[in-house]
Amino acid sequence: MKLSRVVELLKAESVFEEYEDMEIETACGADLMSDVLAFSHSKTMLLTGLTNPQVVRTAEMTDIEVICFVRGKKPVLDTVQLAKEKGIKLFYSKKPLFESCGLLYSNGIRPEKLQEIE
Numbered sequence: 001m002k003l004s005r006v007v008e009l010l011k012a013e014s015v016f017e018e019y020e021d022m023e024i025e026t027a028c029g030a031d032l033m034s035d036v037l038a039f040s041h042s043k044t045m046l047l048t049g050l051t052n053p054q055v056v057r058t059a060e061m062t063d064i065e066v067i068c069f070v071r072g073k074k075p076v077l078d079t080v081q082l083a084k085e086k087g088i089k090l091f092y093s094k095k096p097l098f099e100s101c102g103l104l105y106s107n108g109i110r111p112e113k114l115q116e117i118e
Contacts, residue, residue: 042063
């Protein structure tokens, strides 16, 4: 799904003035960055309520290029500056995390396939 469609579904606003559209294949909704480190890969959009710079650092390590802050939260200045340096797109939405993930899932965004633990 195109990022522009995701933004439309979440009624999200870009933190930066403009953004380049791209393909989003999966989404990860989490406030525990250790979960993001364990399960994410490129073309994943991170949805989170955390707004500190650690979120951007985690995204960078997992090749996540898009972060959407939920519950109307906006990132602090340090987070915005770091995201600009790293080329990570930032958005915010008033929708809660659960609803945001549900909207994306019901419109075709699926979590990445995880290996089952035996």
